[in-house]
């Protein structure tokens with residue numbers, strides 16, 4: 001096997017025997033086969049959408065290969081067969097040999113992988129929008145264009161242009177998802193979320209799929225079962241159409257990489273709607289349920305029924321059987337806080353934009369940091385906790401995605417009535433941050449690069465790759481990236497990115513703050 005798509009890749013180079021994520025060689029082989037089948041489908045379709053069945057497979061197939069999503073070789077095999085059938089319907093296409101996927105000149109491989117990983121991330125966004133009934137032909141067509149391009153040879157300039165074009169399409173895709181979420185569930189509002197688990201039966205729901213949560217809330221109404229979010233599901237508490245359910249009680253645990261410890265012996269079922277799933281330990285494997293694109297061998301999977309409705313009865317019955325804790329149980333975040341805040345998406349932040357602009361003009365807010373992205377297991381990730389703790393009192397910290405668990409339980413006080421840490425949502429809500437930055441730039445009549453704003457990002461999986469490409473396509477410079485730089489960026493490709501965009505790897509919080517605040 002060979003896989004180097006995520007930040008925890010073995011030795012910072014590539015997983016070759018078994019994935020650090022738990023993916024074994026046979027699953028890696030099937031995922032490569034699926035990727036090649038999708039390239040062939042894009043060839044057969046001549047780089048544009050041939051119809052809804054193929055489109056769904058294109059999104060699902062790419063999403064299934066994102067890190068920590070699907071470890072089930074049978075499910076991947078099913079997808080391969082469906083993709084091949086679609087390809088044959090279109091008259092077939094020349095095979096793309098699997099050994100060509102990772103085997104090439106180091107720069108060509110780097111550019112091709114960057115596009116592929118970005119597209120895997122965008123597929124997740126497009127899939128979430130699709131589930132909520134939103135699609136955009138330009139975005140769908142680009143999946144075929146991009147996958148066809150991955151199967152072809154390109155000069156470095158052509159490949160870089162493709163990456164920038166992709167970044168712009170991904171912006172469109174993030175906007176589509178934002179529209180899908182806000183039209184279905186309303187605009188998030190600032191919300192305090194407790195970390196206490198009340199006594200009695202409960203269900204933990206994790207991942208990013210808000211529609212799954214909505215259906216689970218409906219199906220558990222009046223049954224004496226409480227629902228707790230975990231990981232990237234936390235921002236769900238801010239959405240009016242989800243927060244209206246009184247049994248959506250709070251948040252359980254922290255970010256994905258702590259799940260094997262946090263779920264150990266938990267008296268409740270855990271529903272995984274998307275990444276990040278880690279191989280379940282024996283102490284709780286019998287209570288793990290997957291749905292959507294997620295899969296793990298021997299784990300119960302809840303499939304979609306008629307009209308898009310899923311029957312969560314097996315999860316509900318498990319909650320009633322396990323019964324939950326006999327008494328209320330207080331949990332804390334990693335810094336000891338007992339509650340966290342969320343719901344500062346674009347509408348909420350722009351609603352107080354006047355205050356923010358005035359505070360910046362008056363010098364009360366001297367700097368805005370966006371400290372966002374993925375969490376992960378690497379010890380160096382406490383950089384983000386220390387960085388946020390050390391930000392000056394006259395600065396605000398916007399955040400998003402699961403990396404925020406490093407600091408979202410800290411109380412850093414307020415500026416002008418606003419909390420100094422504001423959670424904009426999931427990684428899926430990076431669009432909110434882009435809108436806020438763009439609106440602030442308009443208000444100050446300058447470019448985003450000239451704002452007193454610094455992006456300090458943490459990456460782990462492929463959604464971070466597509467977001468980064470979008471930021472670069474928007475010509476956003478001086479991004480701080482960590483904890484390490486992607487193994488799939490060759491030295492030459494990295495040099496180009498550093499030269500054009502001044503991407504900087506994080507060093508220490510003190511040094512970086514000194515540089516930023518200069």
Ligand code: FS2
Nearest residue numbers: 256275276374402427461
């Ligand atoms: Fe976090 Fe994992 Fe959000 Fe990523 S829960 S690292 O795949 O999607 O961010």
Ligand code: SF4
Nearest residue numbers: 003006015019020021
């Ligand atoms: Fe390794 Fe990451 Fe690939 Fe898993 S997804 S096999 S950890 S590089």
